[in-house]
Amino acid sequence: DTPWKWPLSADEYERYARQLIIPQVGVPGQLRLKKASVLVVGAGGLGCPAAAYLAGAGVGTIGLADDDVVEVSNLHRQIAHSTDKVGMHKVDSAIQFLRSLNPTIAFRAHRGRITSETAGAIISDYDLVLDCTDHPTSRYLISDACVVHGKPLVFASALQTHGQLMVMNYPPLPQGDPHGGPCYRCIFPKPSPPETVTSCGEGGILGPVVGVMGVLQALEAIKILASGNLGREGFKREDLGPAQMLLFSGHVAAPFRSVRMAGRRKACFACGEASGLTRESLGSGSVDYIQFCGVVPAVEIL
Amino acid sequence: DTPWKWPLSADEYERYARQLIIPQVGVPGQLRLKKASVLVVGAGGLGCPAAAYLAGAGVGTIGLADDDVVEVSNLHRQIAHSTDKVGMHKVDSAIQFLRSLNPTIAFRAHRGRITSETAGAIISDYDLVLDCTDHPTSRYLISDACVVHGKPLVFASALQTHGQLMVMNYPPLPQGDPHGGPCYRCIFPKPSPPETVTSCGEGGILGPVVGVMGVLQALEAIKILASGNLGREGFKREDLGPAQMLLFSGHVAAPFRSVRMAGRRKACFACGEASGLTRESLGSGSVDYIQFCGVVPAVEIL
């Protein structure tokens, strides 16, 4: 019996054959994916397709966080769930789907909403985070936690026929370092007034629109992880060219548009030079995200 | 007992709630989707995500055609299959997945490769066709069949980190009518030399790259079907603005590019003014697609 002397197992060579032959992946990239862990926050319209392609590609550990259960109105876009899973915890339903796609990788379930108190303990365990949530409070919280814990964040959002995507805090250099990537607060220093915030539940969403954005989140994560740039000494935001945001409008003849964004904001509350945000202050609940994002005055709700 | 007097069932109002409130869909669009039938040729990297979002959106009848069985090397990108379905017919595996996502719609399995002899009988039964195949011979055949049977075609292809997508033969006006949309032969009158043709098996493919293209195929199909433009008297190709092809390159900073294409080619072999292609000539095998696309000389294969 000759001992197996190759870096991947025989099953892995077969399973990942079609991406192993791509120059951007190769065996080194596949090994990096295998060693990597990704947290997907939100197992909905973005999280379902994103997690499916991450699992397919062989990301070694995938964590899923969500506090919701599957509803029949989710199924037109949340393709990792199914009709017989209505009522089941989304995290469990999605992991069941993902495990049947790829039983050779590890999954971790985080059932419950991510809060200031829990964000640090969860996010610090992963190499990269996908924001697949659907509310500004969670988006600011996740970005802040990624900044203080040094994790790149792949942000996406969608509504009706529109979508947006941006890689943030990449590379995830320390607060105040201008060579790190901009964070969510650099792009959106002040939250939208609450009366302008519309969820997919209220405003509606076309399934493939949010689906495209989720698949593209997986692609960005795979590119980052396979490249080996994460943690590479001296790697700077500028090495990637200008920061870009991708805008999508499904009903327009030229549906995609890449726009150039500024880098880190010196005065950013989270990643800026004088930021007082720390792992401890975040974890102790010093930022009230609900108050920061505001609530719609009662009279408006009527 | 008051009789149910609404156009959709209670379950449908709930299941499709998030897309019913989008102006581009609404109840009329949902009813059109329900009445519609779509044929997805190829249950692989494009067909899996495309069929998932078509099923989610409530397309009334989805046909799947493929002659392959599931292999473990498919699973990094073919997310409707799973590890315990390795060896199963792809069409059956995919339908099992799709039915669990949406048991309220109908599925039809076409197990086997589409040939000149079978293409007409299959394609004529559907309102719209998605080309999710992986070889020029099937792409020319499917396009020709869509032209003579008057069906719009949503074409996509992918390789490594690249993808292409175009809506073809839409509106599907009779051959020679310049107001119909260009067909695959209008864009590619001569096939690529066989030695330049690379499949995903040979050249490799990143899962989310082909995934994005498949999801976008579903979006184009849903937009066409929900709009009600199909079969609308006097509806012309020009009403949609210039014909567009979408190009994708996953490793580029601005990954998407929409390019403007010409309309129908007067001299097109299939949809042109003097085309001799008919349902009968196609069905009788008068076009030899294998010879037309050529075969790599034996010496090149070595």
Next chain:
Amino acid sequence: MTATETHVGESKGLSIKVEFSGGLEMLFSDQREHNIKIPAVVEEKPTTVAFLIEYLCKNVMKDTREELFILDGHVRPGILVLINDADWELEGEESYELQDGDNILFVSTLHGG
């Protein structure tokens, strides 16, 4: 979708393509693209994006809920402004002096997922 033409005076005008996306088009007659003609000089100074925004509010916006676009005299938080496909932060924000043919895109942040 056809674009509207809006004229102000005649001599030395700028032709600006203004686009709304992410839901903002709703406030502007559900129209994504507007071709705006404005003077090149206002009160002896080159016309800025600040002037364009005021102009859009007064002359192009049909919705009465101005606060969904402007708050305290500035574009409200949650709207990205892109000058020729670059974040206006890179171009001087409101003080950017418009050039003939510029493309100004207003995008509302999306929160859904």
Next chain:
Amino acid sequence: MTATETHVGESKGLSIKVEFSGGLEMLFSDQREHNIKIPAVVEEKPTTVAFLIEYLCKNVMKDTREELFILDGHVRPGILVLINDADWELEGEESYELQDGDNILFVSTLHGG
């Protein structure tokens, strides 16, 4: 990825951005973008895309398999040529007269799925 600069003569040159995609970049040193400087006039006629293609073959292509790009003196079947993001059929194909600043994109058709 940095772009190469290629010069031919000096007076009255055109600056053309040439891009390769869909796998064709492989034939051109794996480089997607090339900034090409060519004369505006060749043999007393305005420079056409046909000349550019010949020029690319002779001066920029590093791969010896010319037949993967050119067949019988023309761009091989299965390659789309886009002039400023429009199919070259709309612009006169090979006879299109290049303008300074033009973008010429060569894309190989993909067949995979």
